[in-house]
């Protein structure tokens with residue numbers, strides 16, 4: 041200690057409780073204010089005040105912060121909780137006042153700042169209790185409300201930054217909580233308890249020398265010290281009285297006046313002393329501890345409860361009972377009425393909900409009906425689009441292979457591959473057309489998707505519909521219905537698409553069967569032809585070109601065999617080389633592939649009988665007795681299909697004398713015409729090359745037909761109309777196979793008189809009549825599913841559009857769709873509008889040029905059935921003509937096929953001598969006959 045300074049002796053202080061720096065607000069509250077609460081509720085007064093030097097934490101201890109509330113909030117929370125706990129027994133009333141003593145003036149911290157404040161502050165009234173007149177009293181219902189009140193009051197409290205404390209309180213704040221309780225149990229005398237809890241945050245004592253406060257702050261400090269000094273004096277007086285009555289100077293300050301009963305009256309008081317642990321505050325701490333220790337020596341009288349007894353008169357109870365009875369009766373009546381009303385309301389609401397649900401369901405149903413057709417149609421279109429894609433994919437794949445062949449080979453592409461490519465390109469046209477974004481299918485799919493979106497939106501809107509009339513159950517009901525409708529729609533869509541695909545698969549399967557059957561027979565025939573060509577004719581001349589032809593056909597056969605081996609794992613080898621002319625083939629091969637009824641497959645005898653009746657023309661026929669069309673009908677059909685094909689009499693005459701099919705020989709030099717053979721009975725072998733599976737110079741396979749027509753041969757020059765028609769009728773039942781035989785029935789209908797096909801085979805020269813090469817004829821005859829890709833057209837429009845083209849690979853459904861949207865027109869344009877899209881297999885030039893053995897090329901004069909059969913050129917007189925092969929029909933004479941050759945020219949005649957032709961073994965074709973195929 042420096043000399044001259046005050047010397048301190050070591051002192052010990054004793055307090056009830058000492059808290060260190062680790063103590064929190066809850067610890068302080070639990071040890072100080074909490075024990076007072078029960079007393080307050082029991083009617084005792086209690087006071088908690090904080091004393092200490094400035095900046096030592098009094099305000100922090102009393103008020104705290106939002107996150108760390110102090111004694112006020114904790115005490116109030118506890119108080120309201122206790123009131124809640126005993127509310128069944130007591131009715132409690134809490135009134136709060138909040139004031140400050142600033143510069144010895146009392147200010148109401150709860151008063152509206154806008155209201156005028158009394159000069160000199162509020163006055164203190166003192167009776168049995170000390171009361172401040174004019175204070176605003178608030179009745180909070182919870183600790184939170186008290187907290188709000190204190191926060192509001194603290195904002196109005198005078199605080200100023202000082203050297204010691206930035207938020208130094210320049211006033212003493214007094215929060216008083218008056219709790220009045222009365223027991224709920226009524227008795228003649230009612231005891232009311234009234235306790236007051238005063239929580240006081242004193243201003244900090246400050247030594248003027250230690251502070252640099254000047255002016256107002258210094259005045260404030262002086263007043264603070266004055267009041268604290270008065271408090272200290274009172275404490276001293278209370279301590280020293282020792283039970284003797286001694287004057288206590290309460291009136292020296294407002295603070296002591298206010299705390300009069302708290303210090304020396306009927307009150308339990310807790311003094312919290314705040315000290316700073318730093319050496320800077322050593323003196324303050326020392327003084328404070330001395331001050332506090334003195335306070336501990338205060339001895340007060342026995343504290344009593346504040347109880348007020350209220351006597352009640354019996355008459356008031358009677359009144360109360362009557363009033364309560366009336367109230368009970370009124371409430372009962374209300375309750376009963378409410379129940380019945382509620383029942384009606386519930387019933388009404390239920391009905392409304394039910395009606396609303398019905399309405400929603402009806403909306404759903406209507407929307408389903410409105411959009412179902414379009415949506416399902418879209419699904420069908422989608423399926424058809426898939427089919428078209430598959431077909432187009434296959435076509436392009438084949439085209440790609442051909443291109444590879446072309447690029448890999450130094451020589452130009454062979455004629456047959458060229459033809460195949462052209463044909464396939466033509467086939468691809470309709471599929472590409474269908475796949476275009478602006479195609480009818482896509483348009484309909486787009487329309488369908490719009491309908492679908494509308495449907496979905498409606499389902500969603502209805503299922504999410506909210507209404508006062510709809511309760512939860514009803515909403516769920518509607519939702520389920522919407523989900524059900526949607527599921528049904530999805531099912532319909534899936535089924536439709538599946539059906540379309542299944543139909544497509546069926547059609548492809550039938551096409552496959554038909555093609556395989558046809559190719560098998562073709563191949564067998566080619567092989568047999570080769571064998572026959574190698575058989576010496578009458579003159580024994582089988583050399584030269586014949587051998588070439590034979591070799592070519594043999595090669596074709598081998599290739600076909602290979603193709604068959606690949607296609608179906610089976611060769612036609614075993615069926616074609618039998619010495620008894622196709623017997624094996626006819627019986628076994630066709631049966632293998634035929635799906636026709638067994639009965640139909642065993643009608644060979646009928647066919648044979650007919651052959652005996654009608655001669656050679658029916659020797660190949662696999663009749664289906666009783667099931668043939670009348671010639672007239674065929675004629676009409678043909679007329680309808682080809683109105684432009686009426687021919688003049690001159691043409692007819694010309695036709696009668698020229699029934700031979702001209703074809704180019706294998707060297708490309710030969711020229712076949714129909715001259716000669718005017719009197720030669722004709723059994724003709726027609727070869728129409730066109731097989732995409734077999735390449736090369738053999739001109740591929742295609743259609744060959746054997747026909748024996750004795751009547752024709754005898755009446756070539758002047759066959760009457762009736763004869764022709766009879767013959768026609770007979771031939772209706774002939775077994776015939778051509779490319780279109782395998783067309784699905786569906787396509788058959790749509791094939792109509794596809795103008796491409798007539799042009800394919802050339803125009804006929806005579807009067808209109810059913811022509812077996814004419815698709816219109818096929819349409820009237822065939823009942824098999826048609827390969828839409830090959831030849832189909834719109835039956836409905838054939839009359840008006842005779843030149844309408846076919847739609848390769850377009851399935852029937854597609855066609856029917858197209859019909860609705862004039863698809864045919866667009867298809868037609870696709871074929872005719874652009875030369876490149878024309879069907880290459882049916883060039884116009886093919887009709888004019890007989891020299892080209894292109895697809896479907898046929899003599900214009902070979903209109904009559906017998907004339908459709910290719911013949912070799914007649915033997916003599918035409919040395920400059922190319923070779924020709926004639927399969928003549930000898931009528932009822934024994935049929936024998938022979939080949940005669942003119943000396944010096946490569947011309948051969950196949951005379952009608954086919955004794956071994958398997959007339960009785962063509963039953964295998966019956967199944968195809970059922971499908972109305974035509975073997976040409």
Ligand SMILES: Nc1ncnc2c1ncn2[C@@H]1O[C@H](COP(=O)(O)OP(=O)(O)OP(=O)(O)O)[C@@H](O)[C@H]1O
Pocket residue numbers: 092093094095096097098099100101205207208209210242243244245314
């Ligand atoms: N126990 C404590 N924990 C944390 N901070 C405290 C504590 N005590 C006091 N403080 C902080 O010290 C500062 C001064 O405290 P406070 O204002 O309570 O002192 P005071 O005694 O009220 O001063 P004054 O008498 O000048 O009003 C405040 O910022 C307060 O947050």
